[in-house]
Amino acid sequence: TIPNMDFYCSLASSGCRSVIMTAKAVGVELNKKVLNLSEGEQLKPEFVKLNPQHTIPTLVDNGFSIWESRAIAVYLAEKYCKDDTLFPKDPKKQALVNQRLYFDMGTLYDAFIKYYYPLFRTGKTGTPEDYKKIEAAFGFLDTFLEGQNYVAGDHLTVADIAIVATVSTFDAVEFDITKYANVNRWYQNAKLVTPGWDENWEGLQNFKKMIQERLANLKNN
């Protein structure tokens, strides 16, 4: 089938940015449909019909609706890649990619959520313990990247793309990545080799503004 992909997204969202980069790497075009979450556009009945969880990103490929950015990334790679470099078929190589994807969701980006998202609810960041969890997560990633140029094997996979979306989000709020030498080395290379990097960085700027406004308010109050 010829892909026909409606992509419901918001460019500030790291999940959306990772799918945009993955689509570029796979070589498929997305018809981007930006949803304004602060106006509740994701709660409109037409969208809830597509995704009862009404989250973004959501991809609709010829009527097949899928959400969760990392599930979308794997889907695009499995369905449309001519080879299996972005998402290996070999069970062991694939498992390593999957472990990194779950690490990204459950440990790395989770630490971002716990420390920075409260800024949007309460105007305050998370606790010092929450900040330590960010440092622990970067510590683990640094260990994974010892002697490695990519997070899961010897070449770019969907795991690198997901994690660069996350790490760039930390970068945008000026978390000091340089303290983690392996992560920093990997990140500087990722910026050069990840398809769609420029669009990712552009999409981040709006999110960066939102966070920095709240961090500034925190300092002044």
Add this chain to the structure above:
Amino acid sequence: MMDLYYMLYSAPCRSILMTAEVLGLELNKKKVDLDAGDHLKSDFVKLNPQHTIPTLVDGKFVLWESRAILIYLAEKYDPDEKLYPKDAEDRAVVNQRLFFDLGTLYQSYVYYYYPQLFEVEKKPANPENLKRIDSAFDMFDTLLEGHQFAALDRLTLADVALLATVSTFEISEYNFVKFPNVVRWYENAKSVVPGWDENWAGCLYYKDLYLGDILK
């Protein structure tokens, strides 16, 4: 035989035990007592630098993250697609439910219960976080509308992972009776997933060890 570093009280470990039952796999089970700090001993950290359980060792290959392990076991040992389809679209739905399990449903357990149970200074229950659980169950209930299983029209890895998670909510006495699709799915899953008894034994063990202070 593969080694599984685990503890029976841990939900993610239990999902692997049930999956191994379905696939007829034998696992060499090795306990890692987290309370005694076994996971921080150098031998284990050498194996898994993130020092988490479950950790699977298959020959020289070491893997952690329970849902990555579930998929690996299926990819390697489930050629008949008993638990994990080969079709990209079907597989994507199973994957989405696995990410829902980690990122939304089990996360809501962490937000509400972990500060009461596992922090150095235990905190009182936060009603805002109870709402988060209700919201996650409401979402699961919606996904289950008109379906017997969590992802496709048959049992998959998603059901097994979600069963371990939901049984942990049950033993913690979170009442989900107001979510009829979840209740229906849960009663069915308990009866069709092999290894349910061991999973429930793990839940009871979890209750004995940790839940005493918070249950009435």
